[in-house]
Amino acid sequence: MGRFDRYILSQLMRVFGFFALVLVGIYWVNRAVILLDRYLAEGQGGGLVLQLTLLSVPGIMLIVLPVAGFVAAAYTTNRLHADSELVVVQATGYSAFRLVRPYAIFGVIVLLLMSLLAHLVVPAAARELNRLEAQLADAISARLLVPGTFQSPTRGVTVYVRDISQDGTLEGLLVTDRREPARETTYSAHQALLVRHEDGPRLVMFDGMAQTLTHSTGRLATTVFDDFTVAIGDLATAPAQRRLDQRQLSTMTLLNPTPEIEAQTRRNAAYLQREAHLRITQALLSATAAVVGFAALMLGGFSRFGLWRQVAFAIVLVVLVKLVDNAAIDIAKTDPSKWPLVYVPCLMAAVLCLMLLAVADSTLGARLRRRRRA
Known part of the structure; x- marks a missing residue:
């Protein structure tokens, strides 16, 4: 690589790093605000929220880096x-x-960064994010209960808890169950625990009372207990029953899905293979977008006011390629067996680059530059 090539590459990397940092920061702050509002209001610690926000950064970078690459070029x-x-x-x-x-x-370089993110970093971050969400699902109190407020996790059920200790113990619990039209049951307990069970989560109450009102007779039955266990599997879905997100899977697994993977993701093999090819094309389009940005600007000549017409033309070309990409993805989504169509935008972007560079070197490009100078 010559000295001039190294000079231009250094300029590109400097501008790319600046715009990538700014755009990632904007997206990350927006994501952090949403997570703070969601989890801190439910009594979660700041450390957990920080972990969740950091795990969202790779996915944000996957969106931002193509834009930063084009803008830098x-x-x-x-x-x-x-x-x-x-x-x-x-x-x-x-x-x-x-x-x-x-x-x-x-x-x-952008292609390698995008490939590293799409094939390794983002799936690993998605798996860790899923693990943390599973922990939150195990602690149902953190997901369904907010101390000091009445809540209805499902129709006909009202829950109130005075406080939740650091170890997850519920202090001052009141649960009213009106799901059966014939009767209404109210549980109250000084303390309670939410525990996981193979048949679904269980609510274990200590030092409390159960009151059952039969509407047809008007009778109220009262039971005082030292400890009592209630199955609440219909109030919250157990983590083991959740569908496996294909974003957690490696690209090789997506390209060669087993019947077990298809059952866990509830997707067929063609759909999973399409997701793997989308990871590849996303990296390829990011690389071609940077070259398109350069090739389109080479049609202009010297101007003290810059090449803003060519910049607008480059933006139009990138938008056009993205529209074709969206159309190809929609077709492949309708019929996953047509996944080869997702590579059409990459070929289109490559052809555009070659055409623009050829025009820039031709007599037509020289005439365009002379007309601009005039």
């Missing part, structure tokens, strides 16, 4: 044009195909 090219640096090297004989070399290397 367009911004750097526009600045090099405005400073006449590209004009000087073109006057020495550098063609558009020669100048694209550092941008192609930059695209490969």
Whole structure:
């Protein structure tokens, strides 16, 4: 790699790092606010919320890095044009195909980062996030109960708890069950525990009383107990019954799903294979977007006001490629066996890059640049 190539690549990486950091920060703050509002209001500690927000960063980066790569390519090219640096090297004989070399290397770097995220980091983060959510589901009090408030986790059931200790013990519990039209049962207990069971979660109450009112006779039956256990499996879904999210699976597992994986995810093999190919195309599109940003700007000549028309043209091209990508994904979603269509936008972006570079080096490109200077 020549000195000029290293200079452009350093500029690209600097701008890419800046925009990636800003965009990730914006998305992360928005996500953190949602999680803080959700979990801190339910009595969870700040450490757990911090873990959840950090685990969301890889997924955010998967969305942000393609945008940051395109912005870095367009911004750097526009600045090099405005400073006449590209004009000087073109006057020495550098063609558009020669100048694209550092941008192609930059695209490969973005491709590797996106592949690392899509195939390794994001699935690992999704598995850890699922583990934490399973822990929260085990502690049903953290998910369904808020101290000092009356809540209805399901129709006909009202729950009140005065306080929840650090070890998960419920202090001052009151549960009213009106799901059966013929009778109404009210449980009260000084303390209670929510425990996991193979047949569903159980509510274990200590030092309390159960009052059952039969509406047809008007009789009230009262039972005082030292400890009493109630099955509450219909109030909360056990974590083991949840569907396995395909985002937790590795790409190789998605490409070669077993019948057990299909049963756990409740998806067929064609659907899972389509998800694996979408991970690959997402990385490829991120790399081509950066090169498209450079190639479109090479159609313009020197201007003190920058290449804003070419920038707008590059944005239109990227949006067009993304629209084709969305259409291909929709078709593959309707019929997962048509997953090869998800690679069409990548081929389209590559052809656009070659065409734009060829036009920039042709007499047509020279005429466009002369007309802009005029």
